[in-house]
Amino acid sequence: MTHSPFHEVPMFQARCTSCGYIETDYDEFGGFSEPEGAVEFVTEVRAWHRSDDWPPSELLCVACQKCAVCGADPCYPHDDGQHVVCEQHEDHDFDKPARPQLRSVPS
Incomplete structure (x- = not known):
């Protein structure tokens, strides 16, 4: 064999x-x-x-691993367990809808 x-x-x-x-x-x-x-x-x-x-x-x-808010690094896991964030955005609320940006209208 x-x-x-x-x-x-x-x-x-x-x-x-x-x-x-x-x-x-x-x-x-x-x-x-x-x-x-x-x-x-x-x-x-x-x-x-x-x-x-x-x-x-x-x-x-x-x-x-780039910040889910601004793209910066270094990052670490956000408390929500779904994103990585930089130190500046550690308190970012991913459940809150983003506010629409207001545009200035030319006069």
């Missing part, structure tokens, strides 16, 4: 939903047997941001 010299091992790695970067460095591992492990690793060890839903609708590597 002979065996193939290869053995396929399915594993999960985290992918940034913005730029598509795939994290391949999981310290001693090349990936995880469950997708939750890969997401937990990149959020806790690599400081990625993820939305609170599952599967995450947003999973952002550090390079793609």
Whole structure:
């Protein structure tokens, strides 16, 4: 009886939903047997941001984390768990509709 010299091992790695970067460095591992492990690793060890839903609708590597209000960086997770914000916008209310900008009318 002979065996193939290869053995396929399915594993999960985290992918940034913005730029598509795939994290391949999981310290001693090349990936995880469950997708939750890969997401937990990149959020806790690599400081990625993820939305609170599952599967995450947003999973952002550090390079793609820009303030959801003004686009600045560095950012960190907003209290709502769905956005990243800069220090200036940490109290931003994402549930409140934006006020329409008033335009001046030439006289």
